[in-house]
Amino acid sequence: MVVFAALLIAGCKQPAENTTVDAGENCTASGGKWVAAHRECEYVSQEWCENAGGTFEECGSACRHDPEAEMCTEQCVMFCKF
Secondary structure (H helix, E strand, O other): OHHHHHHHHHHHOOOOOOOOOOHHHHHHHOOOEEEHHHOEEEOOOHHHHHHHOOEEEEEEEOOOOOOOOOOOOOOEEEEEEO
């Protein structure tokens, strides 16, 4: 009887709040540009990236996802990789 009561009580508890945050939604809400195919958020700060659990890249290539690019603009793209 005690075991049944314990199982019943355990089953009635509220589920823990979901602490998993959708990086894409967070990215766009912060003013960044979400690149879903590569799980990256462009143009966000290092602080935002670290707080979101990502890896910050201060100066990535604008052509980093185009391995066949023969020419690329010489500019840095800040992004956060998840």
